[in-house]
Amino acid sequence: MAADHQIPTGRTADNIVGFARALRAAGIPVGPGAVIDAMNAVQLVDIGNRADVFTTLEAIFVKRHEHALIFAQAFDLFFRAADEWKQMLDSVPLPDQPRKKPQAGSRRVQEAFSQTQMTETPRAQAEELRLSVSDKEILQKKDFAQMTAAEIAEVTRAIANMKLPQAELRTRRYRPDARGLKLDMRRTLRGSLRTGGDIIDIRKLGRIEKPAPIVALLDISGSMSEYTRLFLHFLHAITDARKRVSVFLFGTRLTNVTRALRARDPDEALASCSSAVEDWAGGTRIATSLHTFNKLWGRRVLGQGAIVLLISDGLEREADTRLAFEMDRLHRSCRRLIWLNPLLRYGGFEPKAQGIKMMLPHVDEFRPVHNLKSIEGLIEALSAMPQLHHRSLTRSAA
Structure with missing residues (x-):
């Protein structure tokens, strides 16, 4: 199998494509080029060695540090731990561990695998992200670590639209200011030269304010x-x-x-x-x-x-x-x-x-x-x- 460099077909190819779709649903960007690279790469390793396949797929699909934990959880949920671990799970039950605190991103992975359809429909995803008023109120108080991929996308957009009002800090420097409280003696005397020494226009200085x-x-x-x-x-x-x-x-x-x-x-x-x-x-x-x-x-x-x-x-x-x-x-x-x-x-x-x-x-x-x-x-x-x-x-x- 290592000598054949053709893209694999059958169950192996189906598993890789399905796994890539699951990663996308969990929030990891996986393009078609990465899927093809993964299909070619698994031909060069021992398909029966779980650690080799994990390392190979991780090197191809994980491009950011923050995606490593999500990938590891998705890999464990997607493939069986038994002898036939390579076969795709028809249904993945959620782990029953109420006493333990879920790991960061675990809910996002579980929800991605619980979807009945993993096909990508941008319009459908856009509709899901249009939250109701009550959903937004819940999202305001929801923990970042327990959000789904759709909720994190919504939160990211909300954060991007946040504006921080310019809280001005008064510095020790001054600039010309008609409403200032300090007399600008230099500019006042310079202006008096035009009137023969008579002070008509009093110039003032105000504090410079910066964020x-x-x-x-x-x-x-x-x-x-x-x-x-x-x-x-x-x-x-x-x-x-x-x-x-x-x-x-x-x-x-x-x-x-x-x-x-x-x-x-x-x-x-x-x-x-x-x-x-x-x-x-x-x-x-x-x-x-x-x-x-x-x-x-x-x-x-x-x-x-x-x-x-x-x-x-x-x-x-x-x-x-x-x-x-x-x-x-x-x-x-x-x-x-x-x-x-x-x-x-x-x-x-x-x-x-x-x-x-x-x-x-x-x-x-x-x-x-x-x-x-x-x-x-x-x-x-x-x-x-x-x-x-x-x-x-x-x-x-x-």
């Missing part, structure tokens, strides 16, 4: 990847209106993706961010990443009253006094530090983890970031006038 810079530090560990991906859509949306947005991703290391996120197309921007990161959905080293940011980037991007958004669950494996020191240093370097934590979606959340205990005293606001309602609440907070001298810890729940 406060926003610096986002996003955790891309395995538990945060789904929330980070959708929050990147929000950052891309506000970057068009506020050019002073700096974005950093961190897992085991820190990566600056500010330039990559400035691409006009959101999909292209997120693809550039994914390709620039080597540790997506890996471990978490918050203290090390914050140390790198404070040392290399703090003075570059935290000037002029920057507002820092820290998106992380705070589950640091190596929580020690170094984490508290770096958080305190970051807090002192910015105007306001807002910590966005998806764990706040639980009503009975308590900061019991050691990392969270060390980080919490050094933030100004503690907010959730797990659904559309929480992002809208963040927009309201960012749109308010920054407080110049008052710092207070505020915990908000959405």
Whole structure:
């Protein structure tokens, strides 16, 4: 079979085509070219070796880090684990595990396989995305990690249309302003020369107001990847209106993706961010990443009253006094530090983890970031006038 390079037919070809349709229904873009490549590739591996087939199809169908988990779940659901695992399942029952928390994207995969028809009908999909008012209200409070592919597409469009009002920050510089409160002595005396020294027109100066810079530090560990991906859509949306947005991703290391996120197309921007990161959905080293940011980037991007958004669950494996020191240093370097934590979606959340205990005293606001309602609440907070001298810890729940 390895010597025959013709596109396979029969059950093998049907399985690959059906699997590709299932991946598309689950939210992974798979084109016809990738399907043909997969058909040719399976001829070069041992079709009876499950691991070889998994690795081969993953290399062809998975182009982004965030799709690896969805692919693994889809592969396990699509093929049997027994001797005849290669045969396509006629029906896939949903796993009955009410006590365990579903993995990110698991519901999306299960719904894709529960569809009776996997044929692609763009018009039908467009109709499904036209949600009713009640559906939109439910979508506002639904957790990002438990959304279907259609719901994530709807949320992505809603985030792309979000506008962040320009919360102006008063700087120390002045410019000519007829309503200003400060006398512009130089321009006033220069104007008096035209009237022989008589001061007729008094010129004034007013404060220059600029949007406060926003610096986002996003955790891309395995538990945060789904929330980070959708929050990147929000950052891309506000970057068009506020050019002073700096974005950093961190897992085991820190990566600056500010330039990559400035691409006009959101999909292209997120693809550039994914390709620039080597540790997506890996471990978490918050203290090390914050140390790198404070040392290399703090003075570059935290000037002029920057507002820092820290998106992380705070589950640091190596929580020690170094984490508290770096958080305190970051807090002192910015105007306001807002910590966005998806764990706040639980009503009975308590900061019991050691990392969270060390980080919490050094933030100004503690907010959730797990659904559309929480992002809208963040927009309201960012749109308010920054407080110049008052710092207070505020915990908000959405």
